[in-house]
Structure formats: structure tokens, C-alpha cells
Amino acid sequence: MTNVIKQSGAYLEIVSFHLGEQEFCIDIMAIREIRGWAPVTPMPHTPRYVLGLINLRGAVIPVIDMACRLGMPMTEPSERSAIIVTDIKGKLVGLLVEQVSDMMSIKAEDLQPAPEIIPEAQRAFCRGIVALEKNMVCFLNLDTVIADELSMAA
Amino acid sequence: MKLSVSQRLWVSGVAAFIGIGSLVVVGWYSSNAVSSALEHSQVIDGIDRQVTDLRFANEELRLAAMDIIIDRAERQISADRKTMLEASIKLLKGGASVVSSFAKAEGLSVDASALSADVDLIVKAAGEQLPALVTGGAPEAEFDKIDDVIDSAGGRIQTVLDVVSTATGKAQQREISAAMDQVQQSAFVQLLIGVVAILLAGGLIAWQSSNVMKGLNAVRRSMNRIAEGDTATPVDGTARADEIGQIARVAETLRKATVEKERVEVAAHEARLNADRERSDNETERQRDEEEIRRCVTILAGGLARLAEGDLTQQIDDPFRADLERLRQDYNAAVTRLSTVIGNITDQSSSIHSSSVQIRMAADDLAKRTEQQAASLEETSSALEQITITMRGSTSKAEAAGTLVEGTKVQAEKSTTVVREAMQAMERIESASAEIGKIINVIDEIAFQTNLLALNAGVEAARAGEAGKGFAVVAQEVRELANRAATAAKDIKQLVARSSAEVQTGAELVTATGQALRDIGADVVKINEHMISIVSAAREQNAGLAEINTAIGQMDHVTQQNAAMVEQTNAACQTLNEDTTRLENVISQFRIKLGMPAQSQAERPSVHANTPIPPRAPVVSTGFKPAIAPAQPGQRPRSSPAQKLMGRLENAFGGAPAKSTLQSSGQRASAQASPSTDQWEEF
16 A cells, blocks of 8 residues: 655646546556446446456446545436546556546646645545646545455455 | 862873883884994995996906916016906905905805815916916916916806805895885884874873862852852861862861951940940039039149249148149148248358358368478479489599599509518518628627737736837737727627617508508498498488489479369359359249248358358368378378488498498487378378
8 A cells, every 4th residue: 555656757747637626636557448428337346446347358347436436426327428448456447527627737846745644545536636727636546446346345 | 089189280280291201112122223234234335336346357367368378478476467357356365355255154055165276276376377477378277277267267256156146236226115114113103102192191180170260269259159148068188188179178267257247346346335325424413513613723833823923921721622632732731842942942042152162262272382382392302403413423423432442442552562572671671680690799799809819918018028019009909999899899799789679660561551551441342331331321212212302202292272262262262152142032933921931041150251261270170180180090100201201221231331321310309299290191
């Protein structure tokens, strides 16, 4: 559970997306592919945020509703919804987001840590806050998101 | 024997007729007998002539035969001899039968059949054998033989014919003598009958005429006696049955009538004598009566002369004779009665005078009113004319409006079609918008996919590190393009959605327009109906106006008649006034006793000179109103043309809104409320 922010490069490549009214972003290196929404096959006895399985070129991968996983209301999947296929610790996981909004590179210094008054367990989801001109974007810690899921699934 | 004169004459005539008739019959019979005897003798004469011809023919034949025999050396027969021969043969053949039949009828001793045989023989010898011998050049002996035959036969024929000739002469003689005998006999018979008839007829005529003359003489003697005055003796011969008896009976009647007349004349003479006597007795008494009557007449004449002078005050007081007393009383009563009547006439004439003055004033008033009425009528007429012109104009305008409305209706129907087409165009636009939307969706989808691809490309470029830097820029550019395309598609979608909404609104508006146009069309139809109603109503009004015009013309005519009548009335009033004055003058010639019901002219009020004119209103109220105002029961007043017109207009607007009905009914109510308009005659 290393919550180390990479300081190697001067820039971070991120992909931001919308969940409801909020905007989040993830590290681009974790992304394998971005694809449009396709119906999923539900799985029994899975948490509410695990929507089901999809077939990605022969590989069966789970799809997680990120909004639900982050404690927000369930996303209503539409044609404009997107599934971000990520590679987390060698495991492919599909994240359902409302809309992929942007792809940008930020300076590493712009990534500020989350305030410490938020409890540890909750802070673990967030690697930092990117403050942009108009709004602020939460840089998600995918390892936490998926690790919990995997552990809970186990 | 009781025969009338005509019957006696008939008896004599019939006797003479029978005599003459028997003479005629005997004469006719004898003449018949004589003529038949003569005819018979003529027949015998014809036979005699034929026998003579035969004799000649026989001789000629024999001579010709001999000549032929003598000239036999020529060996032919000359033509004339041959002709003679043939003629003789023909005669002999025809006559033989006649002669033989006559001989048979007369019963002669000659043999008729022998004659026929001889004729045949001679004919054969002379006609056939002889020519044959001559031509054949026969020997002498043959000729001698045939000569003997011809000679012997001819001699026999000659003998027979001689006998027959003698017989015919005898028969002729016998017939003539028989006819002579018949003539003599008939002459004797006729003589005998004639003598008997003359004797019979003469006897009868003499007997009958003596009978008739005897009767006539008796009557003549009796008539002579009556003419001489002897009417006592009765007429003879009245018992006869014939016409003389009738004459005698008439004469007897005449005699009796004469006797009766004489008796009546004597009686009348006696009566005349008696009457003369009585007349002379009455003469003296009558003279006394005349004296008395003359006195009464004188008195009465005096009274009547006074009466003639107009004096009605005198009475006859001196009593008359008893039977004339009635006359005096009647005279007195007549005078009294006359004076009473004259007094009454005087009163009445003054009353008439005042009445005539009133009538004249009333007539003047009437004349003025009539003039006013005429003027009002003229105004009404001109106003009506104006109304008629206006009405005509409004009728034509209403008709024009009807035509316009018709056009509008057509236009409205056309616009309905236009609206339908507009609707269809809108629908087409809408479908086109839907198509556009679909295309936009495809574009949007493409943009989304492009975005995804660009994202993926960016991810790959990032993962490539330094090497993918340039690619990442390209991917970013592509991403932005895709975003712009998506934004544009979104904008177009919004625009299309807006235009679709606009089209929807437009379609609704067009639909509303179509509905409005349909409503307008229906309204136009209604307007057209109203227009037709208006036009027909206007026509009805025209007809009504024409009727009103006619009525006004009649009223004008009547008014003029009224005016003429009023003038006549005025003249009549004038004449009445003058007549009344003259009557009063006439009456004033009579003198009347005071105390009678009559008054003198001086005493009664003078009406005709300066009578105060009574006020107009009473004259009108008493003179005019009662003549018209009292409604005659059972007689409806004539309805006015104006009211008829109103009724027709109501009918024309039968389906009109209730407001107009109310209005018209209100008008009708007001019309009924005022009797002056309801009673046309009073108008």
C-alpha cells in the first residue's frame, strides 16, 4: 500500500473523467484502453458496485461502477458512457465512468495532498488534489480502489 | 123516292153515259171485224200476184229451154239465157211451197204435191241436164227427150197455176162481201142503241126536272107571301128531304123571326110612352132643388175665392140644406187643417234653413280636410317613390353582395385546399427533420467513437513515453476535432429539435387556420342564405310597395271624387238655402188665425240672415265620426297593404334570429294597439 507520488518526471500524464458533478482523474499509465459502454453480464454475490463481466477480445474482465464504488449514486449507463480498462497490479479491470472529459499533463508540484483532517481510510482513495483554473480534480489511487475490491471479493 | 137534286142530276147523267158507251163499244167491235177481213183479202191478193209471177217464170223457163235446144249447135249456153234460166228456177222453187200451202188451205182439187214434184223435175231437167247435154254435145234423141220432159212438166205446172189463180180471185170476192155485211150489221145495231138511249135519258130528265121545279115553285110562292107581309101562313115543302126542303125550312125560320121582332117592337113602344110620363112629373121638383143648390154654391164659391187669395181665417157659418151640410163642414175643416199645415210648414222651413247653413259649413270644412288629405297623399306618394328607388338600389346591392359572397365561398374552399397542402408540406419538413436527426446521431456517434479512439491513441502515446510525444499531440488534436464535431452535432440536434418544434407549432397554426377558414366558409354559406333572404324580402317589399302605390292612386282618385262631391254638396246647400227663402216667401202669402200652432215670420228667429257659425269640432264629431267610427259588426275592416307587406317580410325571415321576430312582433303589437292604423278605411 505505497502511497508514493512519483516525483521522477516533472510532468504527470492524467486522464480526467466525470462522475456526476464531480471530476476525477487517474494516471494514464494505468490505462490500457478506453472503450464505449457495452452491456455487462452480472455476477452473483458481488458488491453493488461490481456491475458484471464483459468480454474484451477474449479476456473476461470485471466492470466496476466508479460512482458507486466512491459512495455516490449508481451511474445510469448510456451510449455516451465509457469503460476505462485499467491494468492494476497485472489485473485488468473496467471502470464505468459517465464521460471521459480530458487528457492532460500536469506538473508534479500541482498535485497537492488531500487535507489530513479527512480520516485515513478515506484518504487512501485519493493520491492528491489537482487544482485547475476552473475546478479541482481528485487524483484517484486505483490500487486502493481495486485492492479493496479484490480483497473483499476474496 | 127521296133523292137530292144532285142525285137526280147524277141519275140522268149516268143514263146518257151508258147509252154513249154502248155505242162506242159496238162501233169499235165492228171496225175491228172489218179491218181483219180487209187484211185477209190483202194476203190473198199477195198470193194471187205471186201465182201470176210463177206463171210468167214457168213460161220463160220453157222458152229459154227451147232456145237452148235450138241453138245446141253452138255447144254452149249464152250468158243472158243462163241468167234468165237461173232466175226462173229460183222463182219456181220459192213459190211452189206458198202455192201448195194456199191450195191446201182453200181445199182445192189440184194436187199440191204433184206441183212440187213437177217443179223439181223441170228444175232438174232445165237447170242441170240441159246444160250438161249442150256442153257435152249430146245426140239429137237426148235433146228431144229432155224437151218433152220440160214441155210436159211446164204444161202441168201451168194448169195448176191457172186453177189456183181462179181460186184466189174467188176468195178475194168472198172476203170483201163478208166485210160489207159486217158494216151493215153494225150500223143497224148502233142506230137501235142510240134510239133507246135517247128515249131513256130524255124521259128521266123530264121526270126529274118536273119534280124539282114543282118544289122550287112552292118555295117561291111562300117567300113571295112573306115579302108581301103575310107572315101567318106557314111555308110549303118543309117536309122535303132534298136541298129545296132545306131552303123551305130556312124560309120558315125567317118567317118565325119576323113574327117575334114585330112583337118586341110593340112592347118597346109602350115602355117609352110610360117613361115620358114619369119625366114630366119629376121636372118641377128638380127646379126647387136647383134653387137651393145655387145658393149653397154661391156661398161656397165666396169661401173658395178667399181661400184662393190666401185667407185661411174665414169660416162658413150659415147652415146649408141638410144634404149639403156635410159640404160646409168639410170646407170649414179643410180651412182649419190647411192653416195648421201652413203654420207647421213655416216652422219646418226655418228649421231646414238653419240645418242647411250647418250643412254648408260642414261641407266647407270637409272640403278643407279633403284638400289636406290630397296634399298628404301627394307627399306620401313622393315619399313612396323615394322608398321604391332606395329599395331597388338596396335590392341590386344585396344581389351584388350575394355574388361576392358566392365568390368568397369559392375562395374559402380553395384556401382549405391550400391549408391541406401546407399541412402536407409541414409533415414533409418534419420527416426531413427526423432524417436530419438520425444523420446527426450518426455524426455524434462517429465523434464519440473518434474521441474514444483519440483517447486510446493518447493513452498509447503516453505509454510510449518520449517517443509518443508527437503522436500524443496529434491524438489531442483529433480529440479536439472530435469534440468540436460532437458539439456541432449537438448544436444541430438542438436546432433541428427547435425547428421541429416550430414546425409542430406551424402545423398547429395551419390546422387552426384551416379550421378558421372552414368556419369562414360555413359562415359565408350562412351569409349567402341571409343574402338570399334579404333579396327575396326586398322583392316582396317591391311588390308590397307597388300595391301601396296602387292603393294610394285609388285613394287619390277617391279623394278627388270626394272633393267633387263636396263642391256639389256646397252648390246643393246654396240651392237649398235659396229654396228655403223662396218657400218662406210663398208661405208668407197665407194669413193664419192667431192662436194656431203656426207663428208668423216676424216672430220666429231669423236663421238664414246672420246665423252664428257653430264651432267646428261639434260639426266634425256629430257629422263625420258616427258615419265611420262605429264598427259594423261582422264586417272586417280591409287590411292595409303595408300590413300585408309586414306580414310577408316576417314570413321571409321565418328562420331569422329571435331578436328580429321580437322586433316585428313588437311592431305588430304597436300596430294593433293603435286602431287608426289598423282600420285602413279610416285612414
